[in-house]
Amino acid sequence: MSERPEFTIRVDQNPYLPAGGREMHAIVTVEAGTGEAGSAEAAADADAAEVIIIDTSGSMSYSGKMAAARRAAKAAVGVLRDGVRFAVVAGANRPRMIYPQGERLVEASAATRRSAADAVARLDAAGGTAIGSWLRLADRLFEGRDGAVKHAILLTDGKNQHESDEELDAALRQCSGHFLCDARGVGTDWEVAELRKITSALLGGFLDVPDPKDLEADFLAMTRAAMGKQVADVALRVWTPQHAELRFLKQMVPTVDDLTGRRAESGAQTVDYPLGAWGSENREYHLCVAVEPGDIGRQMRAAWVKLIAPGTGGGAERVLASGNVLAEWTDDEARSTRINGRVAHHTGQSELADAIQEGLEARREGDEDTATARLGRAVVLAREVGNEQIAGLLDKVVDVVDQATGTVRLKAEVSKADEMSLDTRSVRTVRTARTRTPTPPTTPGATPPAKPAEPPSAPPGTPPDEAGS
Amino acid sequence: MNRDRSADARAHGGGHGEAACRDCGSWAVTADGFCGACGLRQPGGDEHAEAQLVVDGRPALGAGISDPGLRRVHNEDAFALAALPRGACAVVCDGVATAPGSREAARAAAQTASGVLLDRIGAGADPDEATRQAVRRAGEAVAALSGGMGGAGGGPGPACTFVSAVVAAGRVTVGWLGDSRAYWLSAADSYPLTTDDSWAVQAVARGEATAAAARADRRAHMLTAWLGADAGAFDAHLAAFEPDGPGLVLVCSDGLWNDLPDAAALASVALGGPDGEAREDGPLGAARRLVRAALDAGGHDNVTVVVIEFPPPDPTREPGR
Numbered sequence: 103m104s105e106r107p108e109f110t111i112r113v114d115q116n117p118y119l120p121a122g123g124r125e126m127h128a129i130v131t132v133e134a135g136t137g138e139a140g141s142a143e144a145a146a147d148a149d150a151a152e153v154i155i156i157d158t159s160g161s162m163s164y165s166g167k168m169a170a171a172r173r174a175a176k177a178a179v180g181v182l183r184d185g186v187r188f189a190v191v192a193g194a195n196r197p198r199m200i201y202p203q204g205e206r207l208v209e210a211s212a213a214t215r216r217s218a219a220d221a222v223a224r225l226d227a228a229g230g231t232a233i234g235s236w237l238r239l240a241d242r243l244f245e246g247r248d249g250a251v252k253h254a255i256l257l258t259d260g261k262n263q264h265e266s267d268e269e270l271d272a273a274l275r276q277c278s279g280h281f282l283c284d285a286r287g288v289g290t291d292w293e294v295a296e297l298r299k300i301t302s303a304l305l306g307g308f309l310d311v312p313d314p315k316d317l318e319a320d321f322l323a324m325t326r327a328a329m330g331k332q333v334a335d336v337a338l339r340v341w342t343p344q345h346a347e348l349r350f351l352k353q354m355v356p357t358v359d360d361l362t363g364r365r366a367e368s369g370a371q372t373v374d375y376p377l378g379a380w381g382s383e384n385r386e387y388h389l390c391v392a393v394e395p396g397d398i399g400r401q402m403r404a405a406w407v408k409l410i411a412p413g414t415g416g417g418a419e420r421v422l423a424s425g426n427v428l429a430e431w432t433d434d435e436a437r438s439t440r441i442n443g444r445v446a447h448h449t450g451q452s453e454l455a456d457a458i459q460e461g462l463e464a465r466r467e468g469d470e471d472t473a474t475a476r477l478g479r480a481v482v483l484a485r486e487v488g489n490e491q492i493a494g495l496l497d498k499v500v501d502v503v504d505q506a507t508g509t510v511r512l513k514a515e516v517s518k519a520d521e522m523s524l525d526t527r528s529v530r531t532v533r534t535a536r537t538r539t540p541t542p543p544t545t546p547g548a549t550p551p552a553k554p555a556e557p558p559s560a561p562p563g564t565p566p567d568e569a570g571s
Numbered sequence: 572m573n574r575d576r577s578a579d580a581r582a583h584g585g586g587h588g589e590a591a592c593r594d595c596g597s598w599a600v601t602a603d604g605f606c607g608a609c610g611l612r613q614p615g616g617d618e619h620a621e622a623q624l625v626v627d628g629r630p631a632l633g634a635g636i637s638d639p640g641l642r643r644v645h646n647e648d649a650f651a652l653a654a655l656p657r658g659a660c661a662v663v664c665d666g667v668a669t670a671p672g673s674r675e676a677a678r679a680a681a682q683t684a685s686g687v688l689l690d691r692i693g694a695g696a697d698p699d700e701a702t703r704q705a706v707r708r709a710g711e712a713v714a715a716l717s718g719g720m721g722g723a724g725g726g727p728g729p730a731c732t733f734v735s736a737v738v739a740a741g742r743v744t745v746g747w748l749g750d751s752r753a754y755w756l757s758a759a760d761s762y763p764l765t766t767d768d769s770w771a772v773q774a775v776a777r778g779e780a781t782a783a784a785a786r787a788d789r790r791a792h793m794l795t796a797w798l799g800a801d802a803g804a805f806d807a808h809l810a811a812f813e814p815d816g817p818g819l820v821l822v823c824s825d826g827l828w829n830d831l832p833d834a835a836a837l838a839s840v841a842l843g844g845p846d847g848e849a850r851e852d853g854p855l856g857a858a859r860r861l862v863r864a865a866l867d868a869g870g871h872d873n874v875t876v877v878v879i880e881f882p883p884p885d886p887t888r889e890p891g892r
Contacts, residue, residue: 371607393610396611399644
C-alpha cells in the first residue's frame, strides 16, 4: 500500500449561543498532508483510472480549438503515471473510443502513452454535442475498478445540443458516485450553468479557457492533480443530536458547492456526504445545524464530523479524522453575539457567489435594476472578503461608482468571455488566515480539539441509539 | 437490544461511570462526556468528588462522596474530611440554590471549618469549643463572599447549611445549622444526631402539623437557620455522645435523607447487603452504597455523604483486616 496522507479536521466556530439559541455555524477544515513527499510520488502506487474525453464536435474546428485540444490531450496522456488504467474518448453525437480500440482501459506505460498520443494526433472535428452519452461511456469504462481513484477529464466547447436535458440529467444520476469529473470549457459557446451542473454532480470542478492556446498547460495541471489523488471515495459523516436539523453543508474552499442535498443516511443520527478523492490538499466546509436549546451553562455536541474512507479488500471502513462542533448556552451577550471570523468570511463568500450569479442572470434577462443591485452587492462583498480575482472580474462587467456602498453602473459593452469568466469563477473562494477569534480560556471544553481520540467502544458514526433506563 | 454496546459505553465512560444520560436517559454517554443521543455534555469531574482517608497505607477510617445527582447540572454541596490525632472530622455544607454564589459558600464553609477543627483539636481544644469556633469562622467566610454581591439588587447573598462531626477519643461531637444531618448507624441501633432547622420540624414541634403533613407541605424545606451574611446571629446546635459499640457516623446533605430519612434503612444500606453478596468494604464502600441508593431513589438533588468509622482503627494493634 502507498503511504496514506495524514488527515486532520479543524473546527472554527463561536460555540456560545444565547438563551434559547438554536442555530450553530462552524467551518470544518479538512487537511490531507503527506509530509515531505511530493503528492504525485506519494500516490505512486495508488490504484487509479483516468478517462480523457475530448469534444470533437464540428465547432471545435474553428479558432484553432481542435489543434489545441490535440496538444492538450497529448500532454495529459504524457503525465499519466505508469500503471494507471486509462482511455481517450472523442465526443460528438455519440462517443467514440480513440485509444485503445474497443471499450476498455489499458495500463499506462511508455508504449501505451506513445500509442495514445499517436491516436490523439488523428482526432478530427465533426458532428454534434451529446455530453450525457460521453459520460455513460466513461462510466462503462470505469466499471469494475472499485476502490480505485476514478477520474475523468471533460473538454467541451459547446452546449449539450444533441441530447435533451433529461438525457443529460439521467446520465448524471447514473454516473454520480461512480467517478469524478473535472471539466474545461474552451471558447465562449459553452454554457456555464451546464458545466457547473455536470461537475457538481460528479464532485469535480470546472474552469473557462477562453483562449485555446492556454489549454495545454491547463490539462497538464489538471492531470497532475488527478495523479496526486491517493484516497478514493472519502465521505464526511455528520452526527447530529436527536431532534436536531442539519440545515446545510457547503464546500467553501476551493469553491462554493452546496452539498446539502447529497447526503445519504448512514446511521440512526448520521448522514454521509461524498467528498470524492483526496491527495495532499485542504478543503473547507461550512456546516449549519439547528439544535434543541439547552439551559444556560450547558454544553452540547451540536455535530460530530468524521472523515470516512471505505474499507479496502472487504475491510471495515476507517475513520481518518474527526472533530466536534460544540454549543454552549450563556447569558453573557459579549460571548453569544460574537461571530467567528471564518464563519463570517465564508458566509460572505457564499453570498458573493449568489450575488454574482443572480446579477448576471438578471442582466441576461434584461432586468437592469436587479442586475445593478446584485452586482453592486457583489462589489461590496468581494472587497469585504478580500477576493481580488473576483473584484477584478467584476470591474470588467460594471463601473464602480462607490466601492463602499456598492453603487455601480452596468457596462454597456461586456465581452462574452469576461461575463463567462466572472460566472465561472464566482464560486472560487479565497482562504483566510486562521482567525484569532479568541475562545475564552476559562472554558477549556469549549475549545474544539483538533483531533479528539476516538472512543474505542462506539463503531464510527453509529452511536448507540436505544433509549435506556 | 444493544446491551453489549451499553456495557462498552459504561466501561469507557471515564468520569461517567454510570453512562446513562442525565438528560434523556439513553445509555450512550461517550468517553468525552457527551450523550450520543441528545448531545448534551454530562456534568463534569468537578461536579463529582470522592475522598478517603488512609491509615497505615490502607484506606480506612473515613470516606466522602459528593455527586450532583441525576436532575441537577451543578453540585452546590461541599464536604471536607480530615484525620485527627485519634480519629477524624468531617464537614458537609449544602449551598442554598436560590442564592447566587452558594456553591462557593458551601466550599468555603466546609474548608474553613475543617481547617479550624484540625487546628483546634490538634492543639488540644475541647471538641465542643472547636466546633463552635469552626461554625463561627465558616459563617465569617461565607459572609465575606457576599462582599461584592450582597446588597446590590437586594437579592439573597450566598448561603449554605452546615453540619460537622468530630469523632475522636471515644466521643462523637456534632454541630449544625440548617437541614444537613448527622446519623449514628450501627447493627444494634441507628438514629439521627441532629434536628433540622426547617419549617417542617418547627411546625411539628409547635404542634401545628403532623409529621406527615409537615413533610408534604411545600414549605417543608424552608430553612429556619443557615450560614450567610443575611442569616443573622444563629448559634450552632451542638450534640455529643459516646457510642458503646462499633458503628458509623454519617454526615450528609438532604439529597440523601430526602428519599431515605429512616436511620435503620440508612444503616442497612451503609452496612451492606445480605451475607454472601459481593460488596465493597470500608467507609468508601458504605459511602458508595448510600449515594447509589439516593440516585436509585431518583437523585433529585445533590447528594453528599461522609462516613467515619467508630471506633477508629487502632494503629498500635496489628494491622489485621
